[in-house]
Every structure is written in structure tokens, then in C-alpha cells.
Amino acid sequence: MTEELSAPPPLPNFGDPNNQPSTEWYYVANGSRQGPVPASAIRELLKRKELKTDTQVWRKGMPEWKSLRESDLAEFVAAEPPAISGQYIGNGYVWTLALLPLLIGVIEAVVSASNQEAAARSLVLGLPYHPSNGLPFQIPLLVNALLGWLDDRKLKQEGYGSRVTRVTAVLFQPVYLFLRAKRLKQRPYYAVAWIISFIAGLLIYASVEG
Known part of the structure; x- marks a missing residue:
């Protein structure tokens, strides 16, 4: 009795020399x-x-x-380790970034109050008045960009970096905070804190100026 041979299983279809599947x-x-x-x-x-x-x-x-x-x-x-869980990634940079608008608003308010006090004193004493300058606008921009860049670099090391987050981290920090929370599957507490911090900073400065 002749033993019936089974057909070998079909080979996978590779569409190029690099063994890449041809399917789109x-x-x-x-x-x-x-x-x-x-x-x-x-x-x-x-x-x-x-x-x-x-x-x-x-x-x-x-x-x-x-x-x-x-x-x-x-x-x-196969050779790339998966990104680590978002719960193990520190949020130190982004919380500093989130509270920075409040800090800047307080500094500007202190400088403004000091100028008003100095102006009143100069008026009473008849002395020349030389107002103090607040923070140059370049300083907050640079600090924001630096914190965003440092945090995005850390995310890249942990397997989460991308071109979009890299650009927003340096140029559009509020957008970056929301994208970061979404990507790491975290609640966007620090993104909401940035908005609150920004509004609070403006209100503190406006109260002194007013």
C-alpha cells in the first residue's frame, strides 16, 4: 500500500528581498x-x-x-523594547512647566508693585524716578522651551518620543502637555494646571497694575 504524502504548507508570500510581506x-x-x-x-x-x-x-x-x-x-x-508604562515616568519637568506661568505672574506683580512704591516715594521726596524692568520676555520663553525639551528627551528615551511632541514641547507647551498626557495614558492634570496657573498669573499681575 502506497503511503499518501500530504502537500507541504504554502510558504509565506514575501514581496521583496528583505522578507517584507507584500500586503498593504x-x-x-x-x-x-x-x-x-x-x-x-x-x-x-x-x-x-x-x-x-x-x-x-x-x-x-x-x-x-x-x-x-x-x-x-x-x-x-522584535529588537525594540516596548515603551515602559506611563505610570513609571516622572512628571517633574511638566509640573514645573505647569506652574511656571503663575511664578512669572507673581514676579511681574512684585516688580510692578515695587515700581509703584518707588514712584510714590520719588514724587514725595522730589527725587528722579527710575522704574525697574520686569523679566525680559525672552527668559520665560527660553525656560519654557528648555523644560519642554528636557521632558520630551526623557520621553524619547522611554519609547514615547515623536516629531510632533518634539515641536510642541519647545514651541507650544500647553498643547504638548495635553498630547503627553494622552500618549502616556495619564489624566491631564498638569495640562489643566497650566491653564489655571496662566489665568492666575494674569489676574495677580492685573490686580497690581490696576
């Missing part, structure tokens, strides 16, 4: 679906840190979205 993929970025793109494009986005290992991807034939690490593209991220 969709991925989630900035809260919206992107694609379709070839697997090679996914790999390049990973290299540029524009995608993370837990980015959701999908291709035809998959029943649901999966993270890159759990999909057929897992070989692209």
Missing part, C-alpha cells in the same frame, strides 16, 4: 486611519520613531486591528 497595511496615527502603505513604509516610519511598537495596524484578512508587536510585522520591532 493601514495604521493609526494622530487618532485617524492612515494608508494603505507597503510594509516597507511601516518599517521606515518605525525607524524614524513616527510609529510606536504598540501602534495599531490592519491588513486585508485580519479580523481586527492589532499592535505592530502582535501583527505579522512583529519582526520589525
